[in-house]
Every structure is written in C-alpha cells, then in structure tokens.
Amino acid sequence: MKKHIILLLLAITILSGCQDQFAPADDSHFTFENVYKDPTFAEGLLLNAYTALPNIYGFSFNDVATDDAVSNDKSNDYRRMATGQWSAQFNPMNQWDRSYTAIMYLNKLLVESDKINWAPISGEKVSQLYNSRHKGEAYGLRAYFMYCLLQAHGGYDAQGTLLGVPVITAFLENISDFKKPRDTYKDCLTQIYADLSEAEKYLPTDYSNISDASQMLPMYASLGVDVDSYNRVLGDYNKQRMTARIAKGIRAKVALMAASPAYGQESWENAAKYAGESLKLVGGISGLDPQGGLFFLGSNVDKLDILAGKDQGEILWRGSISKSRSLEQNNFPPTLYGNGRINPTQNLVDAFPMANGYPISDASKSGYDPTKPYDGRDPRLANYIIYNRSSFSNKVIYTENEGGNDAVDKISTSTRTGYYMRKLLRSDVNLNPSLLTDQNHYSVHIRYTELFLAYAEAANEAWGPDGKGTNSYSAREIIAAIRKRAGISQPDAYLASITGKDDMRKLIHNERRLELCFEGFRFWDLRRWKESISESANGVKIENNSYTVSAVENRTYSNFMYYAPIPYQEALKLDLVQNAGW
Template sequence: MKTNLFILLALFFIFTGCEDLLSPADENNPTLENIYEDAAYAEGLLLNAYVFLPSGSYSFNDVATDDAVSNDPNNNYLAMATGGWSAMENPTSRWVNSYAAINYLNIFLAETDQVEWATTGEYVKEMFNDRFKGEAYGLRALFMYYLLEAHAGKDAGGNLLGVPILTEPLDGQSSYDIPRSTFEQCITQVYEDLTKAESYLPLDFEDIQEGELPSKYQGKTSVSDYNRVFGAYNRQRLSTRIVKGIRAKVALLAASPAFNETTSWENAADVAGQVLDLIGGVAGIDPQGGTWYSKENGSTTDNLVVGTNPQEILWRTNVSEESDLEPDNYPPSLYGSGRVNPTQNLVDAFPMANGLPIADGASGYDENNPYVGRDPRLNDYILYNGSVFGPGSSSILTSEDSGEDGIGAIAKSTRTGYYLRKLLREDVNLDAANKANKKHYVSRMRYTELFLAYAEAANEAWGPDGSGSHGYSARDVIAAIRQRAGISQPDNYLASISSLADMRKLIRNERRLELCFEGNRFWDLRRWNESLSETARGMRISSNGAYQVVNIEKRQYQDYMNYGPLPYQEVIKWNMTQNVGW
C-alpha cells in the first residue's frame, strides 16, 4: 500500500472521483473541507469504495486450477498456471484496489461526523451518519478479507502474517513504512469492523410502516424520515444481512487448515448458521438455486424489481443487458469465442445420478457412454459432445472432424472437448442478423455458498450429524443440495458416509460442483492446503466415436504457492517481509 502508484490513484479519485458525484463546478476546485457542507461530495468518498469491489464480473480464475483451461493464449490465469506466477506478475493480487478503497473509507470515517448530512428532519442527519458509518466499516472489513485471502502467508520462521492494518487516512505526506500485522491481529480488526457495521445498519433496507420503528430510533424520528434514510431504495448497499454473510466468509477462511490460528470451526459454523437461520435453515433452500442464471429462470431476472433479490441471492450487482459472458464463452458455431474450457478433471467430479462417484464399481458408469446417467448438474453446467444448447437448440459436437466446435478445430474451439454452460443465458443470440441480448446480473454472494460453508464448518466441528444450536447438520445440508440437484432418492451413497473424513471429501466435492466457475476453487484449494498442480485433462473423441482422456496442460505450481505473494515493489521499497518462497 506504499507505492507511488497507489498515492497517485488515491489522490486522483479523492479529488476527482465519480463525475456525477464529485465533479466541481467550472473553476471551483474542491478540497477535503468541501465535504462538510456537500453531502453528495462526502458520500462520493464512500461510493468510490464500492467501485473497487472485485465482484462486478466473473473472474474465471478457474483457469488457474484443475477445473478449466482457456483457448486464449494471452489469458493471465493461463500464464499463471503454467509457470508465470510471481510477485511481479500476479493476476490474483488484491493489493492496490483494496488499499485504495480502504483509504477512501478511512478518510470518510475520519470526517463523517462533521458532514451536514441533512438540513431537514430533526434526527435525519444522525441516521444518515449511522448508515454511512455502517457501510464504511463493513466495506473496510470486506476489503481486508480480500487482502488476507490473497496475501496472508508465512514468513521464513513459520509465522502466519497478515497485511498492514490501516485505520487512519493516508496522504502524500504520510509515512508508508507500516509493517505487516499478524494474521490474528488482522482477523481481530475485521471482526471489530463487522461488529460496528451491524450496530449501525438495519437487517435489510426496507420501507417500514407505523409502529415498526426500531427501538434505537423510537421517539427520535418519524417513519417517513426513517424510510428516507433506511428505506428500500438503498437495496444492494451493505446491510446487516450482507455483513453477516461477509462474517461467515471471513470465519470460514480463518478456520481453514492454511489459516487456522484464530477462529474455531464451531464459530465458523455458528456465524454461517446465523445467516441461514434468517431464511429458515435448510427449509429455506431455493429449489432453483443451482440454476438461478438459466434461461428457464430468465423471466425472474428480466422482471426483477429494482433492488430485490431472487430467493437464492443474498447480494448482487445491478441488472444489465450488457454482458461479455455469451460472446466470450458460447461455442464458435453460435458465434462465440469458447474461452473457458472445463476440464475432464471437473467432469469426472460429477457423480452418477444415483449419487455414486464414477470410480465406484457399482455406479453404473460406462466409459464408452460417459455422459449417460450422470448427475444432472453436469448437463446444467458443462457442454459436452451432443449437448443441445443455444437459441436454436443446436447440437454441440466436439468430436474430431465434427466442425468448428470440435476439439482444437480453430483458435476459438475448445481445447478440452468441453464448453462452459453455467452462467450463460442460452436465449442470447449472437447472430448479427438476429441479435438478441438478455439481462444479467452477477451474484456477489448467494445462499448455496453459505449452506456449503456451514456444512464444511459443522462437519469439522461436530461431525456429519452434529448441529450445534441450529438444528441441522452437515448431512442435512448436503442431502438438501443433492436432492435439489436431482440425485436419486434415497441417496444411499450419502447415507453410507459415517466418518468426518469421508464427509469432508464429499462436502469439498459438492462445493466444487455447486460453485464451479464462480471464482471459488482457486481460493478453496489454497485454504485447504491442497495441491494446485493436478494436470488439466480433456476428452478427445475420435471420428469413430472412441473416447480418450488426454493431458491438456501441466500445472507448474510449487508448494509454497498455497500462500500468494505480496507485490514485489512493496517488499523492495519498504523492506516488508515477503511470504516464504516468493
């Protein structure tokens, strides 16, 4: 956070920022003092932190794992996975953007009590100040989580380090020679910020009726003024429900094998359970949650009322018809570039529809008909040879000599024999003569992720069938997810699992399947201390219909890479401790 680049970026945005919020009138250059009487200018500091959120689109860092490769030779994650990952070239870095956002938030928090947030309404100014403080503390915690996920690691002595903790604003005159704090100190700071955020924010931004004023504001304000500050028009900005979801993600990271020094599995299960209890626990699982993005659910997306969420979504971006998903990832026969190619490794992780892994001799798997009788999620998430897909319900053929969709046929063809299906709306038409866009949004956080976080933590804390104080177990959660997916019932494979270790293996596989292509696997493998080095494989189908598994891309990671690097220039310039190996 000590680079000249950061200083220039921070100062530029602080004094220019978003055009509609922060631009001064002609020949009226703003200074920091302007925020005290200009509420829009002051709020702009907070809103600029939202701009730095990394989940405005899907990263597809799956290409850096065993789940996918790319046919784009210039893909940064491809370079990373094949030996190009370094402290100078790091596409997973969160350093500059996160610290830029944190500095905005620190400036905002230092000044917000002096801002004239409202000129009418006896208690409105204080309510605005409460709300904005809550958002700022919650965002600061979230950006610290991103930094820890990407940059926490061990020094040569085996000490687990976090990143520099910044709670005061910095400018060009500040000292940037700030040492790394321990991971434990960073997690403590994150939890403190999340607790402050919850103390200021409502559970959800909703309009209330007479008699529903929170006790904190009773006798101080009116319902209309409360709705002016905390009403429904603020949906998708940080609320207590979202903050609780962030806490669950932080606790899961901190309890995981690579970082487990500060947070117990019991705590991680409890904080995830607190979010799930708000929707009724396992009973609240969305029957369509696994395919919330699909054409079949398109009407839900198309008709979303501003700010509202489908049942599966806790936090999302705005709805837009502008998306690169289909142009980048449709097969070439549908005018796409076929960029993200799922691997055979991932395909093999999908069980049979009876729930048994394909390696189980009783599963019924036929290597000569490998896609028959499989878990329905395989067809939902991946295009394989013979899949029917697209606005014209075309058959996608990936075998040799089958045309441009065939493996390696042209530059835009698949390298693995598979194309991406998940996240794509197949009612989008890229044909210039019949072009049709459709609405999309990006899920920042969805409930299935939190169900899986609870299952993982509950299993580690209490075993497959323990439930703590929440009334549902890891087995209950996984049963509900697999039943929703279409696994045959009763699920005899799940019923056969009795040990914590076997349930752990199943939960991790379910997480891999349910969350594939949403940017989780790279971080999951690292927090589990699992290998990143499994060779990416594909399926070559000959013109006579013979199936052959082939190696596609060798991964070139070292064991120390389970912890990512700090930016090289930071370490050199300020003599900071680098994570071991980098």
C-alpha cells in the same frame, strides 16, 4: 498502494436518488470543503468503494489456474500463472491496489462522516440517519476488502510466522505513512470481526419500507424522525447496499477461511456458528432456494425487481442488473459466434457423480458406462457444462473430431478439452451479427449456497457428519438438501453410506467444487485445504465413439504457492516482509 488518494475524484456526478439535493457551488474548483457541504460528493467516498467490489462477472475466471478449466486464449493471465509464470511481479491474484484504495476512501469517510451535513434541507435528525447508515456501510465494506487482502496475501514468512497485511484504519496521505509492517494474520482477523460488529450496530438486517413508527429500529426510533424520512434512508430503495445480513455472511466467509488447515486461526465451532447465524435469517434448510443452483438463468434474472423488493432467495448480495452479451461473446462455442474461452476440464466432469449419487469411480454401484460417459449423470453436469452432442441455444454442439469448428483444437476459438462452459451463460443471447441480442446479467458477491456449504464444512469438522452444535441441522442434512435440489435420486444411498468425518469431508469438498464451479472458489479452496494444486488439467478427444483422455495443460506450482505473494513493488517500496518462497 497509491502514493496519494486523489480526493478530487469524489466530484463524480453519481447521485443518490434519496439524498437531498441543492444548488451547486459557484465554480467548478472543488476542495475537500465541498464534501462537508454537499452530501453528494461525500457519498462519493462510499460509492468508490462499492465500485471496487470484485464479482464473478469480472470475466477473469481464475478457475483457469486450477484443475477445473483451461483457456484457449494464449495470453490469459491465469493460464500464464498456472504454467510457471506466477511471481511476486506477475500476480493476477493481486488484490492489493484495489482493496487498499477502497479502504482509504472508507477510512476518510469514517473520519469525516460526523462533520458532514448529510441532509441540509431535511434537518439534523435525517442527517443523523444518513450518517449512521453510511458509517455502517463503510465498516462492512472495509471488513470485506480486508478479507480480500487476507485471502490473497496472507501467508507465512521465512521464520514461520503467519502474517496478514498492514491493518490501516486511518486515512493516509503520504508514502511515509504507508510504511507500516504487516500485522499478524490474527490481528487482521480481529480487525475484520470488529468492523463487522460495528456494521451490525448501525445497519438494519434488510432495507425495508415501514408503515408505522413502531417498526423503526430502536436506535433510530429515539431520533423522532417521521416514517417517510426513515423510509428514504433505510427503505427499499437501498437494497443490495451493505446490511447487517450481509455482514453476517461476510463473517461466515472469513471464519471458514481462517479455520481451514492452511491457517488454523479460528475454531471450526465458531465457523459453524457464524454460518449458522446467517442461515437462521432464511429459516435454515427450508430457506435453500429450489432454483438456487440455476440463479444465472433468464427465468431467475429477469424476474428481479429491486424497487418492488423482489429478489432471488439464493442471492444474499449482488450488484446492479444490466444488459450485455460480453460474457456470451467470450464463452459461446464458435458455431454460436463465440470465442469459447473457458474450457472445463475432464477432471471437473469426472467430479460429477451419477444421478444415483455414487461417484463414477465406484464401478459396482454407480452404473457408469465409460462408452456412454454422459448418460445417467448428475443433472448439474448438463446444467453447467456443454459436452459432446449437448443442446444449447437451440443447437446441438459437436465436440467430437468430426464435429466441425466446435471440435477440439479445430480453430483458435475451439475448445482445448472437449468441453465448453455453460454455467453463467444465457442461452437467449444471440451473437449472430444480423440478430444481435443482449440479456440481463448481474454481478454476485455472496449467494446462500456458498453459506450452506460453509456451514456443512465447518459443522462436519467440528462435530462430524451428524453433529449439530446449537443448531437444528447437521452437515449431512445440508448436503442432502443440496443434492436433492440438484436432482440426485432419492433416497441418496451414497450419502447414507457415509459414516465418518473423513469421507464426509471429501463429499463436502466435492459438492463445493460442483456447486461453485466457475465462480472463483476452486483456486482458494485448494489452498486453504492444503490439497494438491499440481493436478494436470485433462481433456478428452472423441473419435469414432472412442474417448481418449489425456493431459491438456500441466500445472507448475510449488508448495510455497499455497500462499500468494505480497506485490513485489509494495514489498520493496514499503519494506514489507515477503511470504516465504517468493
């Protein structure tokens, strides 16, 4: 946490396209008084928090710290932590500085927002619209950053008390103000829920242009603003900013984490309820995007048009679209001019069932042939992972020993496991130095498949495979829809054979592993489930059509590492109780 939050950083030149604009100050020396006068600078408090949001295109890929992936980069931080270097002083999972800095910006906005003239030209009524929207956004964002902190730093102290992080809802300027003890996990949870409720009070379900005053939200209709002003503040232009819909998705994520065995601070019934409330907004199972599992492909990304209100049905919350090739530069196989950084493990490959739905471990029913290990598999395997003799970017990739630079350990940028990552990559990016081509990418914060899986997990724990609570669908029905979309042969005999909660739990956990691979979930899922975190990361070597599986990298974790540490310097500086074992 910083000693001071430098407010002068707010003098950024980011402008809100729908915000009133007027002449700048007489000189370039800004004080906080400028924030009260100029809404552009005031909104900088909010925009700084948006900028700090984590996303799956951060090129970190913490899957490397699990049994799902390794990296061929010896300096990779997640590789280092997984092989014994993780400590309170070296913690690639640290969310402390970024999250608390964002929270400080948001706290300052919440303190000052009522004093700011948000629309100096358009008048008080429009200013009130902006004020309410910005406060709703701030509450929702603060809840999300608190979730990040709780996930990354919540844990038990040496006395067995489950602690969260310090709950800070005021703007703090001096280091002495930060010396606040850790609140309990439950207190943090209460604060997150309260902030999300406030966000929902102020924000629309979605930002959408209206054509008639009768369509205004009731709390804003009483202000007497005209339709054009309403659309300027709460219309299409603001899509992908915080909304009540997004707040519901965050609540579902938080409740699932809190209900899990590692914490046990929320009921599974409530976790299912919150996920169900979010899914109702898309029509339940009928709202599962048929292309949701392939959300990263160009055919899905390029059709997005935020101004026209078009987006994938899969995406609940995302960032902006930009053209780049860095993701592909890092992860394409070397024969495609890439660095092959993220290497899926044999462990993950083995988790994909056969196309008939049976796990490959069921020799009698699956039809799995270890001499032809990639034949007849769940189509998601080919969609997410490049294996030997896969076709990718108009080229056949050979990882077998005779296969050139794409083979295992052939050169420094070759795979270590016999596999390359395919998911998230655009095959129409060209890295050939003479034909360089960028393509559209966007950051993802929450997609609906995550929420469908959250509901399935919570519903199964609460009511078993076929219980529905107050909802119209069960865990089994959700998993059936996801597996059907994936291409599992129908009817799904394996799913039909499951009768108990325990077996359904195993299937749901595995479906979550497959559907969300390489998106930063596996590390935290294993820990909240209290499942093994020390499985070795395995790979395969192929020579003369013979497949030899062996450990590529051992995982060096102790049981106390189910919970990540408080940063050493913060614990020391602020006299914070450390999680046990660190």
